[in-house]
Amino acid sequence: MPAGRLSISQVRLAAIVAGGAAGALARAGLAEALPHAAGGWPWATFIANLAGALFLGWLLTRLAERVAPTTHWRPLLGTGLAGALTTFSTFQVEIFTLMHDGHGGLGIAYALTSVAAGMALAVAGVVAARWGRRW
């Protein structure tokens, strides 16, 4: 590796750091903007997770099947941005909290709706990437 140049793994790491910071800020902003009361539907997590699933389905398919592999787009926008924007831990703790506070039906509805809609949007992203023009 020539002095002063970054190796591929360093570029990849820097891309994950930048994308991860942006994704975490975006979700924290959404969570602050859309607080939910106890027993309410967790809209912030719901929106972030579904938007991320759609985007990642589109991104990974487009990068793998439509454009030549690059060192930075996947770690920046996929691993970093979409990974940090979406969350599994908050999603699960919200389900537990709803159930624990006596809103079991809402907790189960939130869990199943998130997974069903998340799968549908991931598929939609994949399909969009395959149908789309090369823009």
Next chain:
Amino acid sequence: MVGALTWAGIAVFGALGAVARFRVDEAVSARRPGEFPLGTLVVNLTGTFCLGLLVGAAVSHRLLLVAGTGFLGGYTTFSTWMVESERLGESGDVLLLVANLWLSLILGVGLAALGWHVGRALA
């Protein structure tokens, strides 16, 4: 209200969480290669237990934002879980697809509950 320092903390710890996820996923996938996305499952379940712990211990809003929303939000992922499940479905591994969805959900809620109770006992 969230101050500038907290936002900076969320950004830094979100980035660290994303790097940690990449590293753990890489390590698990290298040790246990296969069709099943075990790396994401490990990341998601360990992160969920830790968040349950923080919420159960009723830490301050600021710490919850930086460590929970920032680090554990960056560490765990919903989007990769969904896209990896879509890939399993596409390659016809319906059993693995169903296992990936249900294992994550059931173990996830169980570990969130366990973490919460441990956190409450420790607080």
